[in-house]
Amino acid sequence: MQDTLRITEVFYSLQGETRTAGLPTVFVRLTGCPLRCQYCDSAYAFSGGTLRTLDDILEQVAGFRPRYVCVTGGEPLAQPNALPLLERLCDAGYEVSLETSGALDISRVDTRVSRVVDLKTPGSEEVHRNRYENIEHLTSNDQVKFVICSREDYDWAVSKLIQYNLEGRAGEVLFSPSHHQVSASDLADWIVADNLPVRFQLQLHKLLWNDEPGR
Numbered sequence: 001m002q003d004t005l006r007i008t009e010v011f012y013s014l015q016g017e018t019r020t021a022g023l024p025t026v027f028v029r030l031t032g033c034p035l036r037c038q039y040c041d042s043a044y045a046f047s048g049g050t051l052r053t054l055d056d057i058l059e060q061v062a063g064f065r066p067r068y069v070c071v072t073g074g075e076p077l078a079q080p081n082a083l084p085l086l087e088r089l090c091d092a093g094y095e096v097s098l099e100t101s102g103a104l105d106i107s108r109v110d111t112r113v114s115r116v117v118d119l120k121t122p123g124s125e126e127v128h129r130n131r132y133e134n135i136e137h138l139t140s141n142d143q144v145k146f147v148i149c150s151r152e153d154y155d156w157a158v159s160k161l162i163q164y165n166l167e168g169r170a171g172e173v174l175f176s177p178s179h180h181q182v183s184a185s186d187l188a189d190w191i192v193a194d195n196l197p198v199r200f201q202l203q204l205h206k207l208l209w210n211d212e213p214g215r
């Protein structure tokens with residue numbers, strides 16, 4: 001169908017992650033994902049959802065009068081109409097971010113959008129899906145994220161940081177512990193010991209609300 005997207009939820013909350021962590025943000029969560037990361041906290045968005053028009057989604061977002069809008073999922077870029085949704089959110093004047101697995105082409109995403117590209121680690125069990133061609137499209141408005149499941153994942157992430165000069169390409173490089181799979185304080189200690197040019201982050205929404213859907 002034209003101009004529709006399959007949507008799991010639209011909600012207003014504090015952004016729990018990335019460079020806008022702590023800022024009130026509307027989340028638009030798109031349904032469906034071709035990956036199956038072993039840690040996925042959003043598996044409820046793999047199926048179901050409601051087909052909605054872009055106009056309908058834009059109208060609900062406007063009702064919250066937000067400054068920040070985050071398009072997430074599921075995997076947003078698995079739906080072709082994610083691209084016009086992102087454009088229209090930017091045209092409406094919001095500061096827009098996109099959370100993507102990095103398994104799909106980001107090159108056609110509006111560059112006004114801050115693209116948060118998750119480079120999947122071996123511990124995610126989806127490392128083979130990384131589309132490394134995306135890295136050349138990154139700008140200082142974009143963010144690269146590693147969700148770390150173990151010391152081995154940390155060492156792998158450091159090697160990718162160096163290999164692709166990620167600090168020089170993206171505005172932010174984020175290291176996040178996979179929830180309850182690696183000690184957050186160990187990860188923090190490793191980053192300091194290695195003097196890494198990355199930002200450690202925790203998922204604020206899990207500290208606040210224990211990952212209830214729609215928060």
Ligand SMILES: C[S@@+](CC[C@H](N)C(=O)[O-])C[C@H]1O[C@@H](n2cnc3c(N)ncnc32)[C@H](O)[C@@H]1O
Pocket residue numbers: 033039040041042072073074075076099100101102118145147176177178179203
């Ligand atoms: C649910 S995904 C949706 C967007 C896209 N599919 C992706 O993977 O980036 C949003 C972010 O949450 C992260 N995430 C999911 N489960 C997590 C967990 N248990 N601990 C930490 N981060 C997690 C993902 O790695 C991703 O960066």
Ligand SMILES: Nc1nc2[nH]cc(C(=O)O)c2c(=O)[nH]1
Pocket residue numbers: 013014015016017027042072073099205214215
């Ligand atoms: N508050 C809040 N912040 C978030 N940042 C990323 C989220 C996600 O599930 O992708 C998320 C979420 O679900 N809730």
Ligand code: SF4
Pocket residue numbers: 033034035036037040041042043073074075101
């Ligand atoms: S790519 Fe994102 S939504 Fe899909 S399984 Fe992995 S974390 Fe979950």
Ligand SMILES: [Mg+2]
Pocket residue numbers: 041042
């Ligand atoms: Mg969540």
